[in-house]
Amino acid sequence: xxxxxxxxxxxxxxxxxVSLLSNDDPLRQSFEQRISGEDSWAEEExxxxxxxxxxxxxxxxxxxxxxxxxxxxxxxxxIPHREPATPSRSKAHRLQWVLAVAAAVLVxxxxxxxxxxxxxxxxxxxxxxxxxxxxxxxxxxxDFAVAPTEILEKxxxxxxKFNVVIPTLEGSLKLIGGRKCKIGTQPVAxxxxxxxxxxxxxxxxxxxxxxxxxxxxxTIVHTRSAPSEPVQSVRIWSKDGRAYLLVGE
Numbered sequence: 703x704x705x706x707x708x709x710x711x712x713x714x715x716x717x718x719x720v721s722l723l724s725n726d727d728p729l730r731q732s733f734e735q736r737i738s739g740e741d742s743w744a745e746e747e748x749x750x751x752x753x754x755x756x757x758x759x760x761x762x763x764x765x766x767x768x769x770x771x772x773x774x775x776x777x778x779x780x781i782p783h784r785e786p787a788t789p790s791r792s793k794a795h796r797l798q799w800v801l802a803v804a805a806a807v808l809v810x811x812x813x814x815x816x817x818x819x820x821x822x823x824x825x826x827x828x829x830x831x832x833x834x835x836x837x838x839x840x841x842x843x844x845d846f847a848v849a850p851t852e853i854l855e856k857x858x859x860x861x862x863k864f865n866v867v868i869p870t871l872e873g874s875l876k877l878i879g880g881r882k883c884k885i886g887t888q889p890v891a892x893x894x895x896x897x898x899x900x901x902x903x904x905x906x907x908x909x910x911x912x913x914x915x916x917x918x919x920x921t922i923v924h925t926r927s928a929p930s931e932p933v934q935s936v937r938i939w940s941k942d943g944r945a946y947l948l949v950g951e
Contacts, residue, residue, distance in 0.1 A: 709930050713740070716830065717748055719823045729827045732886035828912055828947065829923035829936035831885045835892070836903040836949035837931060839883070846879030846894050854880045858891040864908050866891045867944060874898050885947070888912065902950035909945040916943045 717737070723730040737744050839845070847857060851868050854877075858866040861882045868877065868891075875895040883892035883905065890907040909916055920939040926932070937948040 709926075710743075712926055713744065714747065716826075717744070720827055721748070723823065723827070728887040729824070729831065732831060733827065824913055825921060825923050825938060826925060828885065829938060830925045832903070832905050832936055832947040832949050833925050833931075833934040835883060835885065835905065836934065839892070840894070840901050840903055840950070843878060843894065846881050846892075848879040851877065854893075858882065862889050862891055862907075865944075866906065867942070868893055869904075869941075869946065871895060871904070871948070875902060885912075897950070900950055902948060905947040905949075906944055909940040909943055912945050914938075914940050914945045916940060918945075 716733070720730050720733045734748075737748050847854065849857065855866045855868055858880050868880070875897050878894040878896055878901070880891060880893040883890050885905055885907070888907055888911050890905045893904045893906075895902045895904060909918070918938070918940040920937050923936045923938060924933050925936060926934065934949055937946075939946050
């Protein structure tokens with residue numbers, strides 16, 4: 703559906719997604735820098751979004767910030783047995799138990815939905831920042847160090863202070879070179895690859911730095927690096943605690 707949105711509507715949707723991140727999130731801070739470079743309408747709508755979130759937080763309990771109790775199942779099963787039920791009260795106790803179970807199920811489902819929405823927002827934000835770097839640097843081949851894979855891994859690791867593992871990518875992709883870069887404010891290892899039809903960018907850093915799981919199956923995210931840019935596909939996955947973002951598929 704994002705293909706049918708005009709650039710301004712696409713940017714509005716991006717603002718709505720990023721506004722859900724915490725104030726100190728580096729991805730949100732990076733996006734706020736982009737907003738400051740847009741026309742005044744963007745800053746006005748961003749301020750309106752933040753005002754709405756503040757008002758909502760003041761009136762709605764922070765239910766989804768808490769985990770469901772570990773012994774929730776046991777507590778629910780004990781409800782009908784806490785007091786001896788008389789014939790006149792047995793129906794009321796059964797109804798109480800049913801309502802308690804229904805409420806607990808809604809809480810657990812709500813927590814799951816909220817966390818999944820937050821995770822999807824993070825994936826879209828990370829993908830958008832990676833696509834933006836790809837657009838800016840894909841044609842700057844002279845800035846990339848050229849070396850055999852093992853040597854390049856060591857060079858990048860010494861610059862970034864984390865272990866760098868350059869994966870073997872499927873198809874006809876050929877490694878061009880690598881350099882240090884950033885996604886938002888997060889330092890990453892950036893390797894450039896040549897495909898049969900176009901060049902591709904691969905970014906990697908510790909998965910924990912992007913709040914991604916240590917192991918995650920490849921997920922394709924469609925995004926724009928800027929409102930006027932075409933849609934890009936970004937493949938995101940993690941392996942052995944390292945997150946990878948491949949742009950240009």
